Amino acid sequence: MKRIILLFLASIIFGCSTNLENINKNYALLPEKGVVVFSFTSSGECGYALYVDIRSSDGKEKHSIGMQDLFEERDWKRKTNNCDADDKDFAGTLKAISLSEGTYEIYKLSGIHQYHAFESTDKLSIKFNVKGNNVTYIGNAHFIIDKKTYNFAISDKSKRDIRLFEKKYPNVRKDYIIDILETVIFQSA
16 A cells, blocks of 8 residues: 555656656767756755656656666765765765757756655746757756755756766767756755
8 A cells, every 4th residue: 555655646746757867878979969967966865766857948858857767876875874964965876868959947856755755836947958969067956855844956066077977978078068057945844
Protein backbone atom coordinates (compact mmCIF):
# COMPACT_ATOMS: atom_id res chain seq x y z
CA MET A 1 0.00 0.00 0.00
CA LYS A 2 2.87 2.37 0.83
CA ARG A 3 4.34 1.85 -2.65
CA ILE A 4 1.01 2.57 -4.33
CA ILE A 5 0.69 5.86 -2.44
CA LEU A 6 4.29 6.76 -3.32
CA LEU A 7 3.72 5.99 -7.01
CA PHE A 8 0.52 8.05 -6.98
CA LEU A 9 2.33 11.04 -5.44
CA ALA A 10 5.17 10.70 -7.94
CA SER A 11 2.73 10.70 -10.87
CA ILE A 12 1.14 13.91 -9.56
CA ILE A 13 4.50 15.62 -9.17
CA PHE A 14 5.93 14.61 -12.53
CA GLY A 15 2.84 14.92 -14.73
CA CYS A 16 3.69 14.50 -18.39
CA SER A 17 7.37 15.40 -18.09
CA THR A 18 10.10 13.13 -19.39
CA ASN A 19 13.18 12.51 -17.27
CA LEU A 20 16.41 13.74 -18.85
CA GLU A 21 19.59 11.80 -18.25
CA ASN A 22 23.14 13.03 -18.68
CA ILE A 23 24.83 12.86 -22.07
CA ASN A 24 27.27 9.99 -22.60
CA LYS A 25 31.01 10.60 -22.32
CA ASN A 26 31.49 10.43 -26.12
CA TYR A 27 28.74 12.93 -26.93
CA ALA A 28 29.33 15.10 -30.01
CA LEU A 29 27.83 18.58 -30.18
CA LEU A 30 25.22 19.16 -32.88
CA PRO A 31 24.26 22.38 -34.73
CA GLU A 32 20.61 22.10 -33.63
CA LYS A 33 21.30 21.01 -30.04
CA GLY A 34 23.29 22.39 -27.16
CA VAL A 35 24.44 20.99 -23.84
CA VAL A 36 23.33 22.63 -20.61
CA VAL A 37 25.59 22.01 -17.61
CA PHE A 38 24.73 22.66 -13.98
CA SER A 39 25.42 21.11 -10.63
CA PHE A 40 22.44 19.88 -8.65
CA THR A 41 23.21 19.69 -4.94
CA SER A 42 21.42 19.56 -1.61
CA SER A 43 22.03 19.90 2.09
CA GLY A 44 19.82 18.53 4.83
CA GLU A 45 18.09 15.98 2.64
CA CYS A 46 18.38 12.36 3.54
CA GLY A 47 16.38 10.16 1.25
CA TYR A 48 14.57 12.89 -0.71
CA ALA A 49 14.17 12.52 -4.47
CA LEU A 50 14.65 16.09 -5.75
CA TYR A 51 13.65 17.47 -9.15
CA VAL A 52 13.92 20.60 -11.26
CA ASP A 53 11.33 20.78 -14.05
CA ILE A 54 12.03 22.70 -17.24
CA ARG A 55 10.05 23.46 -20.38
CA SER A 56 10.70 25.14 -23.71
CA SER A 57 9.17 28.57 -24.27
CA ASP A 58 6.93 27.14 -26.99
CA GLY A 59 5.66 24.46 -24.60
CA LYS A 60 6.65 21.57 -26.89
CA GLU A 61 9.35 20.19 -24.59
CA LYS A 62 8.84 19.47 -20.90
CA HIS A 63 11.41 17.63 -18.78
CA SER A 64 11.98 16.63 -15.18
CA ILE A 65 15.62 16.53 -14.10
CA GLY A 66 16.35 14.39 -11.05
CA MET A 67 19.29 15.10 -8.79
CA GLN A 68 20.39 11.53 -9.21
CA ASP A 69 19.65 9.27 -12.16
CA LEU A 70 18.94 5.59 -11.56
CA PHE A 71 22.14 3.79 -10.47
CA GLU A 72 24.16 7.01 -10.81
CA GLU A 73 26.88 7.71 -8.29
CA ARG A 74 26.83 11.14 -6.74
CA ASP A 75 29.72 13.38 -7.72
CA TRP A 76 29.77 15.01 -4.29
CA LYS A 77 29.12 13.11 -1.09
CA ARG A 78 28.52 14.46 2.39
CA LYS A 79 31.40 14.78 4.79
CA THR A 80 29.12 13.67 7.61
CA ASN A 81 26.11 11.37 7.82
CA ASN A 82 23.98 13.54 10.08
CA CYS A 83 21.93 15.26 7.30
CA ASP A 84 22.19 18.74 8.80
CA ALA A 85 21.04 21.66 6.68
CA ASP A 86 24.60 23.01 6.47
CA ASP A 87 25.21 24.27 2.92
CA LYS A 88 28.90 23.37 3.23
CA ASP A 89 28.04 19.69 3.82
CA PHE A 90 26.20 18.65 0.67
CA ALA A 91 25.65 15.87 -1.83
CA GLY A 92 24.87 16.05 -5.51
CA THR A 93 25.65 15.42 -9.14
CA LEU A 94 26.81 17.31 -12.17
CA LYS A 95 24.11 17.43 -14.85
CA ALA A 96 25.00 17.66 -18.54
CA ILE A 97 21.87 17.46 -20.67
CA SER A 98 21.26 17.85 -24.38
CA LEU A 99 18.44 20.20 -25.43
CA SER A 100 17.23 21.58 -28.75
CA GLU A 101 18.29 25.16 -29.45
CA GLY A 102 15.90 27.71 -27.94
CA THR A 103 14.66 29.39 -24.78
CA TYR A 104 13.72 27.33 -21.71
CA GLU A 105 12.59 28.02 -18.18
CA ILE A 106 12.78 26.30 -14.84
CA TYR A 107 9.13 26.34 -13.82
CA LYS A 108 8.83 23.88 -10.95
CA LEU A 109 10.90 22.50 -8.06
CA SER A 110 9.77 19.38 -6.25
CA GLY A 111 10.77 16.59 -3.92
CA ILE A 112 9.38 13.44 -2.40
CA HIS A 113 10.36 11.36 0.62
CA GLN A 114 8.35 8.51 2.11
CA TYR A 115 4.91 10.06 2.77
CA HIS A 116 5.95 13.66 2.27
CA ALA A 117 6.10 15.60 -1.00
CA PHE A 118 6.58 19.26 -1.84
CA GLU A 119 6.63 21.42 -4.91
CA SER A 120 7.06 25.10 -5.58
CA THR A 121 3.76 26.92 -5.34
CA ASP A 122 4.71 30.40 -6.52
CA LYS A 123 4.83 31.23 -10.21
CA LEU A 124 8.38 30.20 -10.99
CA SER A 125 10.05 31.22 -14.25
CA ILE A 126 13.83 31.17 -14.44
CA LYS A 127 14.72 31.54 -18.12
CA PHE A 128 17.85 30.35 -19.93
CA ASN A 129 18.92 29.97 -23.56
CA VAL A 130 20.37 26.96 -25.34
CA LYS A 131 22.55 27.59 -28.38
CA GLY A 132 23.28 24.78 -30.83
CA ASN A 133 26.82 23.42 -30.95
CA ASN A 134 27.66 25.02 -27.59
CA VAL A 135 27.96 24.09 -23.92
CA THR A 136 26.11 26.50 -21.61
CA TYR A 137 26.84 26.52 -17.87
CA ILE A 138 23.90 27.91 -15.86
CA GLY A 139 25.06 27.52 -12.24
CA ASN A 140 24.68 25.40 -9.12
CA ALA A 141 21.06 24.56 -8.29
CA HIS A 142 21.09 23.94 -4.53
CA PHE A 143 18.31 22.77 -2.22
CA ILE A 144 18.56 23.20 1.56
CA ILE A 145 16.01 21.12 3.42
CA ASP A 146 15.58 21.74 7.12
CA LYS A 147 12.76 19.68 8.65
CA LYS A 148 9.79 20.80 6.55
CA THR A 149 11.31 24.02 5.21
CA TYR A 150 12.73 24.01 1.68
CA ASN A 151 15.09 26.60 0.27
CA PHE A 152 16.45 26.74 -3.27
CA ALA A 153 19.09 29.02 -4.76
CA ILE A 154 21.22 29.21 -7.90
CA SER A 155 24.83 30.36 -7.58
CA ASP A 156 28.08 30.38 -9.53
CA LYS A 157 30.26 27.31 -8.97
CA SER A 158 31.64 27.38 -12.53
CA LYS A 159 35.30 26.74 -11.63
CA ARG A 160 34.45 23.57 -9.72
CA ASP A 161 31.73 22.40 -12.12
CA ILE A 162 33.52 23.03 -15.42
CA ARG A 163 36.63 21.27 -14.11
CA LEU A 164 34.46 18.22 -13.31
CA PHE A 165 32.64 18.48 -16.67
CA GLU A 166 35.98 18.39 -18.53
CA LYS A 167 37.06 15.36 -16.51
CA LYS A 168 33.79 13.45 -17.12
CA TYR A 169 33.33 14.51 -20.77
CA PRO A 170 36.84 14.89 -22.23
CA ASN A 171 35.65 14.55 -25.85
CA VAL A 172 33.13 17.42 -25.81
CA ARG A 173 34.44 20.61 -27.40
CA LYS A 174 35.42 23.18 -24.79
CA ASP A 175 33.61 26.32 -26.04
CA TYR A 176 31.55 27.48 -23.07
CA ILE A 177 28.84 30.03 -22.64
CA ILE A 178 28.71 31.05 -18.98
CA ASP A 179 25.19 32.25 -18.20
CA ILE A 180 24.63 32.11 -14.46
CA LEU A 181 20.92 32.34 -13.84
CA GLU A 182 19.70 35.05 -11.55
CA THR A 183 20.08 34.05 -7.92
CA VAL A 184 16.65 32.87 -6.98
CA ILE A 185 15.60 31.89 -3.50
CA PHE A 186 12.51 29.75 -3.21
CA GLN A 187 11.21 29.08 0.27
CA SER A 188 8.40 26.83 1.29
CA ALA A 189 7.31 25.96 4.79
